[in-house]
Amino acid sequence: MSDAANSAPVVRLDNLRRSFTQGGVTIDVLRGVNLEIRPGEIVALLGPSGSGKSTMLQAVGLLEGGFEGLIEIAGINASALSGDARTTLRRDHLGFVYQFHHLLPDFNATENVVLPQMVAGRTAADAKARAEELLAALGLGHRLDHRPNQLSGGEQQRVAVARALANRPALVLADEPTGNLDEATADRVLEEFLKLVRGEGSAALIATHNERLALRMDRVVRLHEGVLV
Template identity: 80%
Template sequence: MNELVPEDPVVRLSGLKRSFEQGGVRIDVLRGIDLAIAPGEIVALLGPSGSGKSTMLQAVGLLEGGFEGKIEIAGIDATALSGDDRTVLRRDYLGFVYQFHHLLSDFSAVENVILPQLVAGKTAANAHERASELLASLGLAKRLDHRPSQLSGGEQQRVAVARALANRPRLVLADEPTGNLDEATADRVFEEFLKLVRNEGSSALVATHNERLALRMDRVLRLHEGVLS
């Protein structure tokens, strides 16, 4: 695993572009994005629906091809890697939180947080300890054995946050992480998300259309017509 020195960015994007063909018309979604996120920095990515926020997160998360430009994660040029190596990089360096929690319905809260750790090679005992600690820090100590259907929307999203942080990622990518919750619950969950990310020492790139939530982060970027400002 690469060791970053303080001035090295966790992620660096250089000239990132993404275009689609629709009805014979070329649509430029990203028009040459340059971005560097420092270790421990939490960055808001603001923009209305359809502005390309999710597309940009998919690029940084190494979830989709078809991009032009360079993506570096922890100093590693992801664009030069094979598919298998990109999968390993994604597993070891990145965590993901989505608008919808995508928890495994047949598994308990603690099992949902244990599973990605087992995939990464941790022992069952260590994975259980880590999962229990993360869930407890999010106020779910008494809900470890509950399945998603037995949890409220806010509790489900807390489990998703714990799962994203389970393998101590360098960078957490969050796409409208509280967009499916009512305002009061969204505020509580987002505050807990920020606290946990900071306590873990991770960086985060958070796509949102919520100006109020964006102002709680270290830096606010706006994506408009494929360009960051």
């Protein structure tokens, strides 16, 4: 992270807003979020359940519309892009890890990491080599041919981490990535996750309600009443 302060932001949010209307009542979830994350920086997004962390990650991940304000990814104003262009930007620059692994059950660990690379245009041989490299780095070198139902919860989440990093994203977004694991397994998976992200040179925004885990990251921002504090 030594050069991060001198680098252009990987993501920049300026006055990001999001409201929902339920039963004729308007609920302001994001009320003017401002944030910059620079290359190699791992940022914890801390807040209790229901604080809007997932909504903010959906905005940064270009997963849905309805937001006001600027979302800039890798120097590109995503707010002004068409749907197809946003999809391309998301594919080329972002990786995702969720609380639940969402692995494809009919494919083994290697294949789950190969598939997003193939979608991005990588050859099968290169994608397989990259998948095996990442899985080995996460301690799964002996589980390459196992399907999700043959893996433990921690192993499944490690495969999800490898999948998120497969296309060398500029930014990894993680929504409670260890929230479905017991404490000891969560600690191990997070340690491996952070080590791999740093080794890959990616930036990361990791949403959590766990302050103990958040303090292991480079910087902590707190979402409170729709703004970062």
